Amino acid sequence: MKDLPKAYSPKDYEAQLYAAWEKSGAFAPDPDPKKEPYSIMLPPPNATGTLHLGHATMLALQDILIRFKRMQGFSTLWLPGTDHAGIATQSVVEKKLQTGGMKHPRQELGREGLLAEIRSFVEQSKDTIRNQMRKMGASVDWSRERYTNSEDMNHAVNTLFKMMYEDGLIYRGDRIVNWDPKMQTTVADDELEYEEEKSPFYTFQYGPFQIGTSRPETKFGDKVVVMHPDDPRYKKFKHGEKIGPFEWINGPTTATVIKDEAIDMEFGTGVMTITPWHDATDFGIAERHKLEKVQVIDAQGRLLPIAGEFAGEKIHDARPKIVEKLKEKGLLVSTDENYMHNVAVSYRGKGKVEPQIMKQWFVDVNKPVVDWKGKKLSIKEVMQDVVNSKMIRIVPDRFEKTYFHWIDNLRDWCISRQIWWGHRIPVWYKGEEIAAGETSPGEGWVQDEDTLDTWFSSGLWTFSTLGWPEKTPDLMKFAPSSVLETGYDILFFWVARMILMSTYALRKTGFDEAHSIPFKDVYLHGLIRDIRGKKMSKSHPETCIDPLDMIEKYGTDAIRLSLIIGGTPGNDMRLYEEKIAGYRNFVNKIWNGARFVLLNLDETDAPIDSAALSRADKWILTRLNEITVQVTTLIETYQFSEAGLKVYDFFWGEYCDWYVEMSKVAKNPAVLKHVLETSLALLHPFMPFVTEALWSELRPGSQLMTHTWPTTSPAWNFPDEADEMSRIMSLVTAIRSLRSEGNVDATKKIHVIVYAHEDLQIVEDKAEVIKRLANLGQLDLSETGPKVDKALTTFVGDLEIYLPLADLLDLGAEKLRLEKEINNLEGYLKSLSTKLSNEGFTKNAPKAVLDQEQAKLADATQKLEKMKGQLGELGV
RNA sequence: GGGCGGUUAGCUCAGUUGGUUAGAGCGCCACAUUGACAUUGUGGAGGUCGGUGGUUCGAAUCCACUAUCGCCCACCA
Numbered sequence: 046m047k048d049l050p051k052a053y054s055p056k057d058y059e060a061q062l063y064a065a066w067e068k069s070g071a072f073a074p075d076p077d078p079k080k081e082p083y084s085i086m087l088p089p090p091n092a093t094g095t096l097h098l099g100h101a102t103m104l105a106l107q108d109i110l111i112r113f114k115r116m117q118g119f120s121t122l123w124l125p126g127t128d129h130a131g132i133a134t135q136s137v138v139e140k141k142l143q144t145g146g147m148k149h150p151r152q153e154l155g156r157e158g159l160l161a162e163i164r165s166f167v168e169q170s171k172d173t174i175r176n177q178m179r180k181m182g183a184s185v186d187w188s189r190e191r192y193t194n195s196e197d198m199n200h201a202v203n204t205l206f207k208m209m210y211e212d213g214l215i216y217r218g219d220r221i222v223n224w225d226p227k228m229q230t231t232v233a234d235d236e237l238e239y240e241e242e243k244s245p246f247y248t249f250q251y252g253p254f255q256i257g258t259s260r261p262e263t264k265f266g267d268k269v270v271v272m273h274p275d276d277p278r279y280k281k282f283k284h285g286e287k288i289g290p291f292e293w294i295n296g297p298t299t300a301t302v303i304k305d306e307a308i309d310m311e312f313g314t315g316v317m318t319i320t321p322w323h324d325a326t327d328f329g330i331a332e333r334h335k336l337e338k339v340q341v342i343d344a345q346g347r348l349l350p351i352a353g354e355f356a357g358e359k360i361h362d363a364r365p366k367i368v369e370k371l372k373e374k375g376l377l378v379s380t381d382e383n384y385m386h387n388v389a390v391s392y393r394g395k396g397k398v399e400p401q402i403m404k405q406w407f408v409d410v411n412k413p414v415v416d417w418k419g420k421k422l423s424i425k426e427v428m429q430d431v432v433n434s435k436m437i438r439i440v441p442d443r444f445e446k447t448y449f450h451w452i453d454n455l456r457d458w459c460i461s462r463q464i465w466w467g468h469r470i471p472v473w474y475k476g477e478e479i480a481a482g483e484t485s486p487g488e489g490w491v492q493d494e495d496t497l498d499t500w501f502s503s504g505l506w507t508f509s510t511l512g513w514p515e516k517t518p519d520l521m522k523f524a525p526s527s528v529l530e531t532g533y534d535i536l537f538f539w540v541a542r543m544i545l546m547s548t549y550a551l552r553k554t555g556f557d558e559a560h561s562i563p564f565k566d567v568y569l570h571g572l573i574r575d576i577r578g579k580k581m582s583k584s585h586p587e588t589c590i591d592p593l594d595m596i597e598k599y600g601t602d603a604i605r606l607s608l609i610i611g612g613t614p615g616n617d618m619r620l621y622e623e624k625i626a627g628y629r630n631f632v633n634k635i636w637n638g639a640r641f642v643l644l645n646l647d648e649t650d651a652p653i654d655s656a657a658l659s660r661a662d663k664w665i666l667t668r669l670n671e672i673t674v675q676v677t678t679l680i681e682t683y684q685f686s687e688a689g690l691k692v693y694d695f696f697w698g699e700y701c702d703w704y705v706e707m708s709k710v711a712k713n714p715a716v717l718k719h720v721l722e723t724s725l726a727l728l729h730p731f732m733p734f735v736t737e738a739l740w741s742e743l744r745p746g747s748q749l750m751t752h753t754w755p756t757t758s759p760a761w762n763f764p765d766e767a768d769e770m771s772r773i774m775s776l777v778t779a780i781r782s783l784r785s786e787g788n789v790d791a792t793k794k795i796h797v798i799v800y801a802h803e804d805l806q807i808v809e810d811k812a813e814v815i816k817r818l819a820n821l822g823q824l825d826l827s828e829t830g831p832k833v834d835k836a837l838t839t840f841v842g843d844l845e846i847y848l849p850l851a852d853l854l855d856l857g858a859e860k861l862r863l864e865k866e867i868n869n870l871e872g873y874l875k876s877l878s879t880k881l882s883n884e885g886f887t888k889n890a891p892k893a894v895l896d897q898e899q900a901k902l903a904d905a906t907q908k909l910e911k912m913k914g915q916l917g918e919l920g921v
Numbered sequence: 922g923g924g925c926g927g928u929u930a931g932c933u934c935a936g937u938u939g940g941u942u943a944g945a946g947c948g949c950c951a952c953a954u955u956g957a958c959a960u961u962g963u964g965g966a967g968g969u970c971g972g973u974g975g976u977u978c979g980a981a982u983c984c985a986c987u988a989u990c991g992c993c994c995a996c997c998a
Contacts, residue, residue: 049957051957051958052958052960053960246998256998257998258998259997259998260998271998308998309996309997309998312996312997312998313998316998317998318998319998320998324998326996326997326998327998385997386997387996387997443925443926444925446924446925447924447925447993447994450923450924450993450994451993451994454994454995533992533993534993536993537993537994572992576932576933578990578991610934610935610945610946611933611934611935611945611946612934613934613935615925615926616926616927617926617927617991617992618933618934619933619934620933621932621933621947623932623933623946623947623948624933624934624946624947626947626960627946627947627960628946629960630958630960630961631960632960633958633960633961634957634958634960634961636957636958636960637957637958637960637961638957638958639957640957640958641956641957641958642957643957644956644957645957682937684937686934686935687935687936687937690935690945693945694945701957701958702962705957706962778963778964782963782964782965870940870978871978872977872978872979874978875978
């Protein structure tokens with residue numbers, strides 16, 4: 046007799062259990078060389094703050110996989126870590142310093158001073174994150190924790206940079222970049238967000254043309270007017286023709302006509318002037334036609350001397366004045382005040398982006414430098430090949446399409462950032478000379494001031510964390526990792542970049558193609574949304590859920606389940622408190638189910654006696670086998686929600702509601718205990734804490750986390766008895782339903798089909814049925830109340846009747862149903878035999894499939910015969 | 922403009938190669954309650970699976986068209 050409290054209190058167990066797991070050393074991979082490796086690299090959260098529900102989901106999913114594989118006997122590595130998140134972190138810290146009263150942190154603190162501030166902030170964040178991961182129950186190997194901006198990571202980054210530089214993959218060039226004047230840095234194309242903005246759209250007279258623009262402040266240097274070559278309105282203008290002089294903002298100007306297909310004839314007047322320095326499309330046109338590029342706005346967002354009287358003004362202030370001047374000159378044709386357009390904003394720093402031409406470092410994605418399957422491929426082609434050839438599988442597979450589309454449009458990647466926080470570019474300058482390397486080539490060399498894009502270093506995550514460029518035992522054993530589990534929102538940012546970096550770097554350092562990929566599977570989870578389906582944000586505190594609050598309130602197991610169940614790969618999921626409370630109830634149900642077992646255990650603790658199994662025992666053991674197979678397969682195919690639901694339903698709906706109830710009349714402690722323990726094992730990956738807590742009550746001194754994953758027991762498989770049992774259960778349900786309607790004594794005619802041992806009897810009078818049932822089980826069913834209710838449930842274990850159709854049925858309806866079913870089956874049989882007589886199918890299909898089809902055929906034939914028999918017996 | 926996803930009970934969602942009477946949780950209604958559990962049990966009400974057409978013996982599931990909501994990419998002079 047154990048004395049456990051009536052309700053499970055997570056707080057009393059969780060921290061203590063986690064500490065015990067950690068102490069047991071089982072978080073680290075088992076060194077046994079016979080065990081197959083299984084590894085997951087945790088997508089490193091940004092070391093900028095706290096974990097949100099997205100992180101919690103990711104931790105839960107990965108922990109399920111790791112715990113599952115660990116129990117299955119793999120040598121599992123789950124490597125944790127954090128990301129330094131360049132722009133995001135520097136921006137957060139600068140903002141903090143500014144709210145603290147410092148006006149210009151960069152100028153006031155200098156490079157080293159600001160970096161010191163950021164470092165201490167990051168250390169704090171890391172601690173918070175570690176603590177939260179522990180609370181989530183994440184069974185990560187803390188001894189291998191990594192950080193993207195540590196010294197060894199820096200070494201890996203520098204080594205790779207140098208390799209790429211020497212291969213000509215990294216080059217420096219003048220390119221149009223997305224300049225964030227607020228953070229004073231460039232931003233990558235895919236780090237842009239677009240915000241809708243209403244701003245006036247002006248049409249100006251430009252020589253003989255009318256041109257539209259929402260940005261008149263860029264128009265000072267425009268000397269090129271572009272139109273579509275097929276536009277009939279401008280047929281008389283020739284490509285290359287000079288126009289003017291005519292009056293423009295600051296006096297007369299001339300222009301050149303250029304015809305280019307990039308122009309949309311439908312938009313505005315179909316003519317525009319271009320500003321190559323400050324617009325990506327214009328830059329493209331200028332490159333194609335080898336046009337001059339003039340800078341109009343500086344890096345701080347101020348107009349340059351070319352703007353004449355407006356020089357030095359902020360664009361925002363200058364814009365209305367410029368329009369006013371053009372209006373006075375009679376050059377303003379019209380103004381559309383309601384023009385809606387998108388403005389590019391930095392995803393990280395939230396600053397409005399101004400395109401600029403600048404000297405930046407780029408990665409060439411089209412240069413064929415990778416030895417890949419006997420050819421020289423560009424990194425872009427390798428990225429396509431690994432997914433095309435299924436070396437890497439993306440789940441759900443629809444994201445493969447998205448991935449390919451992104452790669453098809455991939456341009457050279459700008460990797461330099463004008464911020465201080467991050468990996469400083471390992472390039473050194475001395476006059477005109479340039480050298481790449483980790484350390485200064487010597488006297489008088491100056492290192493590049495800029496840092497690398499954060500994704501450059503996180504792209505190395507899967508292998509740099511294992512010790513690359515050294516060929517460490519970990520790297521040899523655990524790369525490539527088994528699965529990358531992350532949100533679909535960073536498929537491009539990160540997943541693609543890891544594929545790029547890993548294939549290049551590992552191939553370059555002697556790994557074959559199969560060992561150069563970063564991971565074998567990619568599992569993408571959806572985003573967690575609030576009850577309204579909106580992204581959770583701090584601006585809506587009423588629907589924004591903090592995982593820590595929920596853990597405090599409902600326990601970790603409950604929140605883990607509520608994040609897993611009901612979610613499907615790649616689809617967003619809504620979360621709300623009631624759902625978490627629901628799973629808290631399940632946690633408590635498990636607790637109490639186990640309490641019952643503990644109270645009813647046999648002192649002898651004898652093993653299951655196969656010769657002394659009741660029908661109920663046989664049924665629950667058979668069901669347990671089925672569930673074990675299903676759950677295993679479902680987890681292996683990343684169907685976590687279904688897997689969790691399966692055990693949930695089994696444990697609550699079958700084990701507790703039926704088997705435990707029956708045990709109150711006639712119990713088999715060995716079976717009770719076995720099914721409970723196996724269920725706990727099956728549930729452990731989903732809800733590690735409560736299962737481990739109960740396990741230690743059932744088997745003191747033993748650890749569930751490292752216990753063997755359940756397998757089926759062929760000796761305890763009784764499909765026929767299980768089948769009978771479920772029919773009996775249906776009958777009981779039907780009788781309960783009658784009783785609950787107050788119909789126990791009713792004389793209403795209902796036909797019940799009861800197959801007794803041998804002879805078929807059709808009993809038309811319900812009262813008669815009740816009487817017979819009562820005789821069989823010595824029950825007085827005329828009584829109502831919980832006693833009868835309970836008795837009905839419990840006595841089915843001994844009920845010696847067989848019910849193929851556990852229902853109360855109208856005979857006419859039953860006949861119709863059977864006829865319909867027979868008709869369907871005949872059609873089914875026809876299609877099966879057609880399939881099996883088709884040579885194309887029989888020749889090409891694998892044997893297993895053929896056998897399966899044959900079995901289906903036999904099965905259906907038998908079923909058909911049975912139904913025909915039943916129809917005959919009905920005799921209606 | 923290109924692509925992807927959703928639309929199933931009052932609400933939130935499952936339903937993976939088409940197959941008995943479409944499921945769960947929450948909510949709702951009725952009943953029950955001293956022994957595993959009120960964080961409970963039992964029963965019930967509630968759905969023409971967005972629409973139309975097609976394929977099939979059989980469609981929530983496959984195909985075509987369509988409506989609507991959402992997301993991603995590109996473009997926006």
